[in-house]
Amino acid sequence: MNEQNPVSQLRLVAIPRLAAGGRWRVEAMRAYSEPCLLWFTKGQGRITLAGSTRGYTANNAIFIPPGVMHGFEVGPQVFGTAVFFGKDTDITLPKEPHHLRIRETFAAQEMNITLDAILREMDSSSPANDRATLHYLGLLGVWLERQIAKAAPDVQKPDAAKRLVARYTSLLEKEFRSGMGVAEFAAKLGVTPTHLTRCCKQACGRPASALLHDRLIFEARRLLTETDLPVGFIASSLGFTSPAYFTRAFQHQVGKSPSAFRRAP
Template identity: 75%
Template sequence: MTQDFTQQIAAPGAPGGQARLVAIPRLAAAGRWRVEAMRSVSEPQLLWFTKGQGRITIAGITRGYTANNAVFIPAGVMHGFEVGPQVFGTAVFFGKDCTIPLPTTPQMLRIREVHAQQEINVILDMILREMNSDSPAHERATRHYLGLLGVWLERQATKAAPEQTKPDAAKRLVARYTALLERDFRTGAGVGEFAAALGVTPTHLSRCCRQACGRSAISLLQDRRIFEARRLLAETAMPVGEIGASLGFTSAAYFTRAFQHLTGKSPTEFRRSV
């Protein structure tokens, strides 16, 4: 992958610019679907795994992760990953108004050098300490440590660049599909329409998706739409029918069937359970 670092964290406390650190197990505390289903977030994030292993799918490409993997995901990139009971680590969210130079493409980095592992652990400890501090200039110190984290990431990505293999045609197509899907999953468009927009047949698109992540094109689409439905059911008071309509379902009954097929619960039952 090419390393392209661009100016993209507003000061902590600025509207939409609040950086934060979250223990990876806590991301799934309100339900594993919050991390395992296909979704995106509106800010750059870095996942630093310190224990355990699993699979992570980014832009339609699935890989395994283990301890000492650093995974950077730019804002708006569709992803999901397994969080088993033995998985530990830290997620860094850089904020929606991030101005720290960060990669513009996803990065999956295996950090083999003990010194580099210790370095990121120290930086994360200092960020957390300053975030929780009431000392003078603690917000400025937080920004500087976040900047150091960006430098660490850039150096590790540059070091890993010669070992990175260029994505093949199938993976490039799937990455384009997931970007288009992330943009238009609310429109009600089906796989056929997405495939036509990409200039390929639905069969070819689904074949490439299976090669890249072991899932069909329709599975990725359904997972993304139903994640959004679950999020809206859990976090808003929108009526069930309005949620279905906002996600392109042609009727409340169709939405309920699709939701129940994927989750095992009706939308109303799911809302009551969260």
């Protein structure tokens, strides 16, 4: 497919494959630069989405807009599909994150049939297969819109603590490379570090500092595995004051030095 193809950025990935290379790839806090839909068909675990942690199980659909921090557990019994729509998608999709628990068998079957149709068209050499793929993607967007509307009466509005943590994770995703600590983030949000940490513990069971460190170390792991950038450059690019401080922080969380992590198979 050429670069002008409207479905060239679309990817459907089996959820277990997202953890290839280490469970940290899905469990650590991070955000995508494109919309993503997680459709779980088997298994259970917990997911933290925009700073709030909830359990998920089979027939759960989780829509994640670009820039929304998240991380989720993926054990050996977890199966499903992740749909990455691409940065330039023009499919009508929700603007906010949603966690949908699909209880109607027909609705779950409809999702499975639509995903199968998208995969079939993507792999097809039939005429107009790209256009057919786009139409099925449009139906996927309609499915999301309808399920969100159906769930709306039962959805509880986030309380003040969850709203603050959502603002924190949004700011964190934008500025985690800045070298700012929790106190500086709290000041930007107009609250005290103590209050921010209390709200984070209430919303996701972790202090504000843990979310910050998780995001930094995820990015460090990604750069160490996907690039040849020197460790000192990675440390500087992530706002650490020195390579030695970065190494200590990395080893404390990962159990290996950055160089040892890079060498590991």
